[in-house]
Amino acid sequence: MSEFIFDSGISRIFLGGSVTMVALMMVSSRINRAVMSVLVFAWACFIKPILGKAGSDKTLGQSQQQHALELFYGNQAHIYDSTRKLLLKGREECLQLAVSHLPQTKKGLVWVDIGGGTGKNIEMMNEILPLEKHFAAVYLVDLSSSLCAVARQRFAGKSWAKNVVVLEADACDFSIDHATADLITFSYSLLMIPTFNSVIDHALALLEKSAGVIACVDFGIQSLDTCVGRINTVGGLVNRNMPWFLRNFWRIWFEADKVFLDLARRNYLEYKFGTLKSFNTYNNMLGRIPYYVWVGCDKDRSRSLLHRINCLATESPYLAPSDETQRIEYNIPVSKGHEAVLSNIRKNLPFPSIYYQKNPWRVYFNEINPLYHQFRNQYIYAFTWEDPREDHEMLKFSSKDTVLAITSAGDNILAYACLPDPPSKIHAVDLNPCQNHLLELKLASFKSLSQDQIWKIFGEGKIQNFRQLLINQLSSEMSSNAFQYWMDKGEKALSPKGRGLYDTGSTRWALRLARAVFTFFGINSYIDELCSCTNLRDQIRVWETKVKPTLFNPFVATLLVGNPLFLWKALGVPANQAELIGDSVLKYVVDTLDPVVHRSLISTDNYFYYLCLKGKYARNNCPDYLTEKGFRNLTTKRADGTAPIDNIRLHTDTLNDVFSRLNQKSITIAIIMDHMDWFDPKKDDAKNEILAVKECLVPGGRVMLRSAAQYPWYIKTFEACGFKCKPHGIRHAGESIDRINMYASAWVCTKQDDPKAPKAQRRMSSLKI
Template sequence: MVALVFTFNKSLSSVVVFAWNCFIKPFFNKKRHGPEQQNNLELFYKNQAHIYDETRSVLLKGRKECLKLAASHLEKQQDLVWVDIGGGTGANIEFMDSVIPVSSFKKVYLVDLSPSLCKVATNRFKQHGWTNITVLVEDASSFKIEEKHVDLITFSYSLSMIPTFYNTIDNAVKLLDSSGVVAAVDFGIQSPDTSLGRINTVGGLINRNLTWWNRNFWRIWFEADKVFLDSSRRNYLEYRFGTVKSINSFNKQLGRIPYYIWIGCHKSRNEHLVNRINCLVTESPYLGPLNASDVDLSNAPISKGHEALVNNISKNLPYPSMYYQKEIWRVYFDDLNPQYEQFKNQYIYAFTWEDPKEDHKILKFNENDTVLAITSAGDNILHYACLPNPPKKIHAVDLNPCQNHLLELKLACFRNLHQRDIWKMFGEGKIENFKDLLLNKLSASVSSNAMQYWMERGEKTFAAKGLYDTGSTRWALRLAKGIFTLLGLNSYVDQLCNCETMEQQCKIWNTKIKPALFNPIVGTLLVGNPIFLWKALGVPANQANMMGPSVLKYVVDTLDPIITRSLISKDNYFYYLTLKGRYTRENCPQYLTTKGYNNITRRNPKTGECALDNIRMHTDTLNDVFYRLKQGSLTIAIIMDHMDWFDPSGSDAISEVLALKNALGTNGRCMLRSAAQYPWYIKTFEENGFRCEPAAIRESGHSIDRTNMYASTWVCTKLDDSTFSRRRSSRISSLKI
């Protein structure tokens, strides 16, 4: 009891000291004792240096995350030289010891202008017995050290308190090694105006821009303590360095105080990439030749990434943030594309409905193929990549940035995690330590844009109900579960998912589930309701019109044959997932199996590459990607049911067919699925140089694949010019006759 009272009194005393120094004392006159900045710091910190760490844990958020991120982006983990600018009491260095042992650093410098805080730091280091740390009570803009260059420079809630921040950042630029990392965590406010003309350099816009009220309230509040939240400090960091990672967040415990975590590098670090920007093959600079002079660029489409790069160089700006990422998967995209607004910063699909096993059965991928497919949730892309002889290149295209964020996360997991963690995340859909994995193991392998998304939503996504209860289509699954509960079908659904024989499965379906699920009331109010189709299932009006006169019959024709095709418990992971919210080891996508994992991560002994290295993600329309690929470079395009969404009276279909024709080589194939047995746009393909053949036509009572969601699957093959001319002439002649 005595110890408890003592601890309480000590904590209360610390709070009182903190409140006095932060909220009351700044409004009193200050007595000068030395240089102005040092005087200000000492007046603020001298009486609270001894309780600084105890009172800042709630106020100064993101410090540990910043150090973890910085450590994960270092190219080496031994013989490092680190300068912690404004390091204060040395708490950062003490925490870093749990990430990278302080003893493994060749040298550590703590630079701070406050003697009181530096005294606390010196005592702390002596207690740990660290002899490789030097504490410098000097100005951050002019301090000197023995080394010419250092591997790591950090600013932890210090830049906002340094008046000469321009000089300080310039000094950091001179000190940082060409392969080094600079990291900052601090309070800060931004508005759209502060990023004008350099949006592509800032690493994403999630939570970045604040309202007028929030910007001005927090700026005025903190200036009373001579802490400056104006945007100029962060802007100058983003101008003098390249942005590797940028995270914008709020201290929710103290009224949503805005703060940011930022990781940067020398803005010319990847200068050699200029010669690898390829305008012939793809937007991604990494698919280009090592020397751009080796290829003929005449009549080549210019990539958006190349255009942005040239524009930045002309303004002496850093490269777009995408160019500073470690991995080569994500192709440059413009955050301000108005077409992204329709998705409201969320993905629609948490898993992919199309059956990739059928894709391979129909198209027979091989190592000479260059494949383009719609990303969706990326399950199809990973299936192609884990084949024994995967395509040499796989382009994943989706206009929704968040669908590509999901695929990018999956790729990062295969690059960095053990299979057991991958299974937890994408097999079970849940994992407890997501944030730690993201910061410590995955962050270096995802783009800044994807990092922002998963820092904001990741923990919630992989907790509670899990990954497969996210995305817009979760409402359909939730509604289905609600109906099962309302109709008393839950026990029968569980039995359906555990059947050992087809006879058992058919009996439960036909006698228990089907009569209740497809009764007139449920069928009319839900399945046949266009609002339900679009909002819950993502079926637009144009596609619904292609399903025939009765949407309810279409759904019955979809589900009925599934029951007689294969066991849901063992060989239909699509429906098992929708009913149970997870996969099983024996019933899951190929990429989640041990064999699939080994295939994806296996490196070619000659090139050192694995299937992951040949994937590129485009966040754009199919048309734009088709036209910016090298003409004739694709052998296969898989566009799912995409064209069902088009208006038959519009020009979208012909525009896409012509763009696709430009990207496909002769005899290149396009595979598509449709809600109609004979979709109207097949004629558009045939009129523009394609031979179109159905790979499967669904008849009532029969399934064409394990999902059976579509009425047909088609393969459209691009003809050479002479063959197309002969076919057209023959068609014209027959019409004349």
């Protein structure tokens, strides 16, 4: 028989009954312990702080802060880890993000975990980066005797903990047996330290200057107003502007436990250190508690790189001054990034976060530029509607070229870069920051992922555990701005359970509506057949008898392609470009698609339409950069020690602004897609842009463009400004000019030496600091 004795809510079992009964009682015991842990946690965190303060005699022999910590943790240290799993989110991600930014080749690292408590962080780190192999010393610093006791018990007898030292000390003035630390972390500890300024100053003095990393994960409330004047230092604004109610509710709630979610701690971190990466999010399991993960470095780390990065970004040939704080006079344009750096130095602020990135791909941009608001934090195009094969046929790219092209989804940029003899440098320009975020994700993938992983993301549009890949492998290759964007959007976009990458962007609505039409009319099987035809005869038959009658029936044609709202919102066709299409949008679309079906097999030689119809690429039908050969071409280093992927620069601005800041006569080819169709013929915008691009082009430099018109009106403007213009292809009914055939014409405009042509004004800059 079984006998049960209950003492203080914990079941003690005296065996004498069945094994089944014992098992049931063991489960009951675990449940009781869990319930008791929750009750102790609730008492310590929500009830005890309200009941009153301890007597002053209890503070004798202890510092006031240490006494406060013991009051809070003394009776819950033993259940701390079991009750914090759901509350303290982001700890492992913070460690992973910090590790991804440590020098990968350095051995014998020194790590200081300030406010490390029970040592759970150190145990987690051993799973991420084995301590025995990579760390010469690990220091856990905490002022709570109870938590330190739990930590020592955790480490006892662990082989991986032989170099771990538990320091029961004040975080403001502790010392270690090493001159500097390679890694310093705060894990939900900074918000409980009243003298946080002193602690952060101490961490700054301790951190290794050239490659050290400091990281913090913590609760915190913030709004855009709190970073006015230092927007460029914080590494991005995604989810930073938290709702008023959440900011105030959680601040008041946590203050009952002497936990302060105020702005000062994070602001001071971002002032004393340069921001490598950060992201802002919520603990949705417990009422949307706001928290953040932030990773930084010594703010002077990039000072020696200032001249190199600026020259790479702008191609300006000036010599940087030896003292950045002296007066500088420029008679040529300089980059906005350089101007921002000089301003930050004057204010004793860190460099713009973008200057601490590992790769100089992303040229500095002002994240609060009002021109960006129109895009609503999303890209329009998830893939590029330009045929790079035809681009190469027109322009014959070589390593003698410096190319400027509109980014779009970046497919064209990568296509040029993976040619056998790629351009020496490629400038990708887009006013939409998110289009450059997408290209930056692609560039980072080629730096850090395998070809198979790249295929899953950009070939199939889906991959398992994207968030983990982003934090552990991709993050160190990206700017903080792009990293934040993909932390917010990536998991949903790329999850195997979701629709996939190519169902994102504004143009996804066009593809969704097309699929809805196919489903409604019951022709999905014919769409699959169209995408698997092995000869043109069968492809034309399926198109003419099954697909075309459905796609262009009067109801669908009137509701969709003939609707101006659909053209802009779903296809990205603005009003001025729609005017160039002509009187019948339906005829334009028929003239687009009919010749394509007769020209090339969708199944093997037209990945553009295959992607639209299938939602993904095929291994034998995809952009060149997704092939094994393309992967090698992009990543293989050449004689100068760089790979083609290293020679790409991303500008987030208008074309005119980029033209004004690039060195005069530095571009051999400018590819502006259908961009000029968007201009109003009654205004001077087109002429101003033509003059601006002309100033950047070398003698004989070329502009390549496409248009919805056979003979666009602005070709005459090009000619008046000193260009010789020649059509590469004019589309006529029943004919195609490339595999997409989306445009009615493609042109190459070549700069001529014409002393009578009007000149664009050069921007002069005089900076005083």
